Amino acid sequence: MSVPRPNPLLSDRDVDFQLYEVLDTAALCALPAFQEHSRDTFGLLLDSTRRFAREVLAPTYRPMDAAPPVFEHGRVRVHPAMRSLYANMVDLGLLTATRPPDVGGQQLPLTVHAVSSAYLMAANLSAYGYLGLTLGAAHLLEVFGTPFLREQFMAPLYRGEWTGTMALTEPQAGSSLADVKTRATPSPDGSYRLQGSKIFISGGDQDFTDNIVHLTLARIDGAEGGTRGVSLFAVPARRPEAGGFVPNDVQVAGVIHKIGWRGIPSLVLNLGESNDCHGWLVGQPGRGLACMFQMMNEARIMVGLNGVATASVAYQESLAYARERPQGRPGGTRDTARAQSPIIEHADVRRMLLRQKAIVEGGLALLLATSTQADLANHAPDEAARQRAHLLLDLLTPIAKTFPAEKGFESNALALQIHGGYGYSSEYLPEAWLRDQKLNSIHEGTTGIQGLDLLGRKAVAGGGAALQALDEEVRTTTARARAAGVEPAWSDALEDALQQASALTLELGARGMAGEVDAMLRHSADFLELFSVVAVAWRWLAQAAAAKEALARGAANDAPFYEGKLAAAQYWFAVEVPRVPLLAHLCRTGEDSYARMHPDWF
Amino acid sequence: MSVPRPNPLLSDRDVDFQLYEVLDTAALCALPAFQEHSRDTFGLLLDSTRRFAREVLAPTYRPMDAAPPVFEHGRVRVHPAMRSLYANMVDLGLLTATRPPDVGGQQLPLTVHAVSSAYLMAANLSAYGYLGLTLGAAHLLEVFGTPFLREQFMAPLYRGEWTGTMALTEPQAGSSLADVKTRATPSPDGSYRLQGSKIFISGGDQDFTDNIVHLTLARIDGAEGGTRGVSLFAVPARRPEAGGFVPNDVQVAGVIHKIGWRGIPSLVLNLGESNDCHGWLVGQPGRGLACMFQMMNEARIMVGLNGVATASVAYQESLAYARERPQGRPGGTRDTARAQSPIIEHADVRRMLLRQKAIVEGGLALLLATSTQADLANHAPDEAARQRAHLLLDLLTPIAKTFPAEKGFESNALALQIHGGYGYSSEYLPEAWLRDQKLNSIHEGTTGIQGLDLLGRKAVAGGGAALQALDEEVRTTTARARAAGVEPAWSDALEDALQQASALTLELGARGMAGEVDAMLRHSADFLELFSVVAVAWRWLAQAAAAKEALARGAANDAPFYEGKLAAAQYWFAVEVPRVPLLAHLCRTGEDSYARMHPDWF
Structure with missing residues (x-):
């Protein structure tokens, strides 16, 4: 239909x-x-x-x-x-x-x-x-x-002749990579023989290229326990031998029936069932996780973009639907002689659309700002600039990964809701995008892990240098916004919110230094939420500044676009930014309801 | 797996x-x-x-x-x-x-x-x-x-020999029942001939009973437009004739492929394709919606219960999973010689479990309190008591319908998240319950409609008598909580929150009386959210009071159960109740970002 x-x-x-x-x-x-x-x-x-x-x-x-x-x-x-x-x-x-x-x-x-x-x-x-x-x-x-x-x-x-995968996760370890058990035994030819089982390997098999290379975490025989004993290997599905390629001992042991991303398989792979799985060490022994994590920022930016893109396509669909679907008459009139209005005329539908816009476009702005820091971290000519950009990149990455996953899921649900009963059917696509979106809070580090990463590592990095750099960036934006004539209360609110976030970080960091690690990290989820609100407010203020500048230049025939930007920025500052003190209060007081909730009390 | x-x-x-x-x-x-x-x-x-x-x-x-x-x-x-x-x-x-x-x-x-x-x-x-x-x-x-x-x-x-349906919605009308077009033409035998098309008819056909009765909205020929021209009819799939039953002219015209509730079909039904669809008037002509709405409170309570039940089964599943799934070691230790801990030991997993508990058990408490008012509204011996209960029932119903649908969906998503990658697969059930839950914000009046119903009708009903009755109920609960030795700040916070909600209602009601209906209703979604937080806080305070009373009685071997109740109440008062002033501020100021967001600005 x-x-x-x-x-x-x-x-x-x-x-x-x-x-x-x-x-x-x-x-x-x-x-x-x-x-x-x-x-x-x-x-x-x-x-x-x-x-x-x-x-x-x-x-x-x-x-x-x-x-x-x-x-x-x-x-x-x-x-x-x-x-x-x-x-x-x-x-x-x-x-x-x-x-x-x-x-x-x-x-x-x-x-x-x-x-x-x-x-x-x-x-x-x-x-x-x-x-x-x-x-x-x-x-x-x-x-x-x-x-x-x-x-x-x-x-x-x-060259696009083969495809690749990341083979990290194992059934017994999940997110706990320190518990990786796959073994790698050195072979006289300089390669290794791998044995173990990997799970959730996306694209772990397919039939459209001749070969697949699995970048695989394993433990060299005799290596120490924990993360430092884990190395990285290239494990091809077909391995080079005698000038050609022969099947390597990588068996598909099962398919996970995912609820979304249904065009790419998620597999259980068994390595070395016949003890003939050849792998080649990538990087230094025991540095497998370090290698992986050096690439992790970009991988997580890509997950953030997945989230923005998936929320965006659904937002666009619900926007078009709201413009064309007639139903009811706004303003409470019951005069059925009047034609029904498109549902976009209803205030509550516009609320749902504007919330989606704020999440999608705010999320995109955050991802692009983060990507720009990655470009600077990789390519700025002087070392100090690269280091500063790297700190910012590290700080922004868990936010850029999580915000689109979590708020994007909410946004995708709103797109479905706008479609009413039709949205609940698989004849329409919003439900499919909602399914796709849900993976983004799980893969490449769950939301819980991102919160720990932000509070436990990234926000306290460089003795406060990361936050200092963010503060400078924010002040550049507030200066631009004030000069452009953007509502000054928004710049004040953003500076104040970041100030609260910084003070909170110092306070929690000190608690960690004092050995109270549990108390420090207890509200890492709220801490991440708080920083997400602030980071997206920063990007909405930048958008508001650019919109004001354009309107001042007299971009008259594009005025609706810029007015929409200003309304969405207003929404974010009115609805989201005021939540900052509540979130900060939870983090600061260490509200202990779930800390003291004994497993037997549920 | x-x-x-x-x-x-x-x-x-x-x-x-x-x-x-x-x-x-x-x-x-x-x-x-x-x-x-x-x-x-x-x-x-x-x-x-x-x-x-x-x-x-x-x-x-x-x-x-x-x-x-x-x-x-x-x-x-x-x-x-x-x-x-x-x-x-x-x-x-x-x-x-x-x-x-x-x-x-x-x-x-x-x-x-x-x-x-x-x-x-x-x-x-x-x-x-x-x-x-x-x-x-x-x-x-x-x-x-x-x-x-x-x-x-x-x-x-x-007797359970047949099944019944509600045939309200039509393709061109959706939630706008004033636009129902199905026609009913009087027949000399006293029945009517119906012609029209109905959509989203749950259980509109099945093969396990001999007959189905569709309670159908239609417009008698010559009836006025709008809601007052709509009447209610009983339209059987097989109609009584000559001492037996013959097929009535009700055709299944299509199946909607729902994403959940997949055991019951949702159908398009065509009535009277051969002009031989017999229906019998139920109630007075033109009173079809009034009849329907007289049953609506109970129907919406059932939807609220659907939501609570669907969140509950998923909560129970994720709780059991969190207790048995080993992964990592809390407290930041990387000593892999130590066995992995069940994930319930991780603070962030306990956060997700406690949030689910707060939603599920708070939602159940709200539904039972609302059901009790329905019992009193129907069966209290004196008229005044029945009227008072009816006002409370009306007031609580949109909240009891919506809270489990919206927060239940969030709760169901948390149950999936706790299962990690497994949660994203259809080998595990949390994803199925998440799909089931999504319908509850759509059917029997969308969340948007519930917000309008609460603010536009129920909260202002009886010239404030409904809110007055709620205030009395709340004060009975705070008195009980104070007597039981529950944290006094919670009772204070609840009384204060309800006071804010009541003052806000008066203010918005006055705006409506002054003809500013759009400004009054603009934040009906936030108003509903605010009342949901308050109503569930009321029910969590009642639970805390009962728990304290039990502990004081010396219910030692049940202490873990009661301690869990107190921790969940603490969570609600720490995390949710402080949002009340923010929500009230949005409603009161009439924050106008989406009001002024012209459809062309998106």
């Missing part, structure tokens, strides 16, 4: 605004690494991904959701569309877009790559998933691999 | 506590209507439904979710288990439990019926759905039907 209607996935107008009016992404071209580029070359990637995402990729979403991969005779068969889709995504240059020329890349800023990728994610999250995982695996090999590994494994991954 | 484990559905200990320690449900037996009853007879129903729900009904949930009804050759075939399940539920006496002896009932309090039904809902929401709908249809016929209708249609429904 659903009427197919083109969905823009993300608003191009908004993306351009964010890149070139809120941020000055073109200014990145002043960095030596990006000097070959310009807004024009950014536009080439962006335009081609937009077109591909809308015209080719989006129409495959529903069929791939409806026909998930099949496990038969030991192999996984994925949707037949994936073969050409993957080749198309490779042709767009997305695997190597940010990589340097020596591995075949264009060395574009991550910021541009990220926002381009977001269109693919919004169109078909699972299809993008294969690409994102391959990119991560190849990047690890690029940074930590020997020349042999780069040639043998990285090169075909970057 | 999931390990089947008995799920208690709801905690019996909690239910008994709520009925007999928080409330004094046995005291209802002092009312003449219930004088045949006692705690013992209540226990008979409760015990038998508990046993049936756990042993028979719960095991059918997964197979029914996996094999939804099939539409073939114009008829709907439902899961074969439904035939015996429905007969079993009828045998438990649930169709007539609250009805008087003259229709075959036991005349039990709704409070007892509601809590008994909650076990069935938690076990298998769809299976219960057929019963709930039948009960609603039969009750309408009992109250508004002629002797002919009661004998012809009501009696077989109450």
Whole structure:
């Protein structure tokens, strides 16, 4: 019963605004690494991904959701569309877009790559998933691999001939990577023989490329316990031997029937059932987690973008639906002689749309600001600037990963709600995007883990230097907003909220130093929520400033766009920012209801 | 991979506590209507439904979710288990439990019926759905039907021989019942011929009973427009004719593929395609909505119970999982020589469990308090007491309907989150309960409609008499809590919050009287949220009081249960109640971001 209607996935107008009016992404071209580029070359990637995402990729979403991969005779068969889709995504240059020329890349800023990728994610999250995982695996090999590994494994991954995976999780360990048990026994040929079982391996098998490289955590025989005994290995599905390739001993032992991301399989893999699983060490022994975590910021930015993209496509769908679906008459009139109004005329529907807009566009702004710090951390010419950007990147990453996952889920539920009874049916897509979104609070570190990471590590990093850098960034934004004539109370509120957050961090950090680690970390979830509200307020203030500047320049025929930005910023400062003192109070007092809740009391 | 484990559905200990320690449900037996009853007879129903729900009904949930009804050759075939399940539920006496002896009932309090039904809902929401709908249809016929209708249609429904439905919604009207178009043409035999199309008709066809009666809204030829032209009809699938039954002209025109409640079909029904759909008027012409709405409080209480039950079964599942799943070691130790701890040892997992407990048990307490007001509204001996209870029932109903739907959805998502990657798979049930829960914010009046109902009608009812009655109830509870030695700050906070809510209501009501209806109703969603926080705080304070009383009596071997109650109450007062001033501020100031957000600005 659903009427197919083109969905823009993300608003191009908004993306351009964010890149070139809120941020000055073109200014990145002043960095030596990006000097070959310009807004024009950014536009080439962006335009081609937009077109591909809308015209080719989006129409495959529903069929791939409806026909998930099949496990038969030991192999996984994925949707037949994936073969050409993957080749198309490779042709767009997305695997190597940010990589340097020596591995075949264009060395574009991550910021541009990220926002381009977001269109693919919004169109078909699972299809993008294969690409994102391959990119991560190849990047690890690029940074930590020997020349042999780069040639043998990285090169075909970057060329798009193979795909890659991350094989971290084990059934008995879950998020506790210190408990990884997979064993790696050195072999006289310099490689290793692996034995163990991995679970939740996304893209762990498929039938559209000739080979798959699993970047795998394992413990070399005799290594110490805990995280320091864990090493990283490249484990191909087919291994190089005698000038060709032979099957490696990697068996698909089961398929997990995921509720979303249904176009990409999540698998149980058994390594070395016949003791013939060859793996090659990547990086130093015992440095497996360190290698992984060096890539973790970018992986988590990608999860944040998944969340923004998935909330965005649903927001756009519910917006179009609200504009065309007539029902009732606002203002309480019961004069049924009058035609029914589109539901967007109802205040409560506009509330649900504006909340979605605030989450989606605020989330995108946060992700782009975080990506820009990644670009600076990697490519700023002087060391101090790189270090500062790295601190900011570290600080923002758990927020940029979690905010879209958690508030994006709420936003996706609102898109479903706007569709009423139709939203509750699988003839309409909001329910599918709601399913997709739920994974983002779980994979690449759960929301609980992000809270511990933010409070236990990132916010207290550099003896306060990370927060100091954020404070400088915020003050740059409030200065811009004040100069642009943005409502001054918003700048005051943001500075005050960040001040509260900083003072709170110092106080909790001191508690940790005093050995009261439990009390320090108890409200890490509320701490993360608090920082999310503040970080998104920062990005909404920046958007409000850019909107005011544009209106002052006399952007009259674009005035509705900018007025919408100001209304959404107003919403965030009115509805979300006032929650900061409540959250800070919980963290500061160490409210102890669940701390003292004995397991037997439930 | 999931390990089947008995799920208690709801905690019996909690239910008994709520009925007999928080409330004094046995005291209802002092009312003449219930004088045949006692705690013992209540226990008979409760015990038998508990046993049936756990042993028979719960095991059918997964197979029914996996094999939804099939539409073939114009008829709907439902899961074969439904035939015996429905007969079993009828045998438990649930169709007539609250009805008087003259229709075959036991005349039990709704409070007892509601809590008994909650076990069935938690076990298998769809299976219960057929019963709930039948009960609603039969009750309408009992109250508004002629002797002919009661004998012809009501009696077989109450005997469990047939099922019933509510056929309100039409494709072009949705929630706007004023726009119902289905026509009813008087026939010389005193019945009517109906023509029109209905959508989202739950249980609109099935193959386990001989007949179905659709309680249908339609417009008699020549009736005025709007809601006052709408009448109610009984439209059977097979109509009585010449001493037997012949097919009536009711055609299944389509199946909506719902994402949850997958054991009961949601259908498009076409009435009178061959102009041979016979219907019988129920109640007065033009009073169709009035009849429906007279039953609406009980229907919405049942939706609230659906929400509580669905959140409860998931909470119980995640609690058991958290107690048995080892992962990591709390307190930051990385000593992997130590065994991993069950995840309930992690503070953030306990946070997620306690939040679920607060929502589930707070929601149940609210539903039982509301049901008790329904019992008093129906059966209190003097008119003033009935009126007062009716005002309270009206006031509490939109809250009792919405709180479990909205916060229950959040609670269900937490249950999934606690299961980590496993929660994201359909091998585990939390994802299924999450899908089931989502309907509750949509059917029987969306959350948006409940907000308008609360602020626009119920809170301002009786010139403030409804709020006055709530204030008295709350003060009775705070007095009890203070006497029991409950933390006095909680009683103070509750009284203060209700005071704010009442003052706000007066202020907004005055705005409405002054003709500023839009400004009055703009934040109806926040107003409903505010009242939900307050109402649940009231019920948590009552639970804390009962727990303190029990501990003072020396209930030593049950102390963990009562300590858990106190911790959950503490959580609600620390985390939720402080939000009241923020919500009140939004309502009072009429914060206008989405009011001024023009549809073109998005």
